[in-house]
Amino acid sequence: MKTPPVNHGPLRVGIGGPVGSGKTSLVERLCKNMRDLYDIVVITNDIYTKEDQLILTRSGALPPERILGVETGGCPHTAIREDASINLAALEQLNNLFPSADICFIESGGDNLAATFSPELADITIYVIDVAAGEKIPRKGGPGITRSDLLIINKTDLAPHVGASLEVMESDTQRMRAGRPYFFTNLKNGEGINGVTRFIVENGGLISKQN
Secondary structure, eight states: OOOOOTTOOSEEEEEEOSTTSSHHHHHHHHHHHHTTTSOEEEEEEESSOOHHHHHHHHHTSSOGGGEEEEEOOSOGGGGTTTOOHHHHHHHHHHHHHOTTOOEEEEEOOSOOTTOOOOTTTOSEEEEEEEGGGOTTHHHHOOHHHHHSSEEEEEOGGGHHHHTOOHHHHHHHHHHHHTTOOEEEOBTTTTBTHHHHHHHHHHHTTOOOOOO
């Protein structure tokens, strides 16, 4: 995590994680939680469609012109790490349209535990996993789990239905992250989103506008 330099443009928050973990739900919740206080734009990454862009538009998270979908093709991690040019171009386009933007959320396409964001693209990285994938996920490690600025363990409400222990997941998370922050969330009902919002404001160098 790094402090954006002067004239850097909006704070860039990279959001990654496996397919179905809740990345789009997180972006939707963050937009609705912060849009009255901050100027927000969004970039979504999908392999061959712009489905996540459509979901966010239909949910009313932001006006449609503030959400830009890019089709990455191939492996989605390439577009956020090895060759981020397509996302950097999208960011430049949004910067030109909304020069006063405070935050740009960049949602990656669903990928594996090894996917990470290029430092050139994201100032803060958030990685989302979900309880339904099994309680063993935190201890499997990978850069997203061990080195992201914030780890989110989503869908806590499903723990009793999939036989997962939140206590075990928390213990493994603490061990794997070695002091780095994490949150348990249920994004379906918004549980935990205020903590995530505070993390972004405090660690992204944003001026707090909350009452």
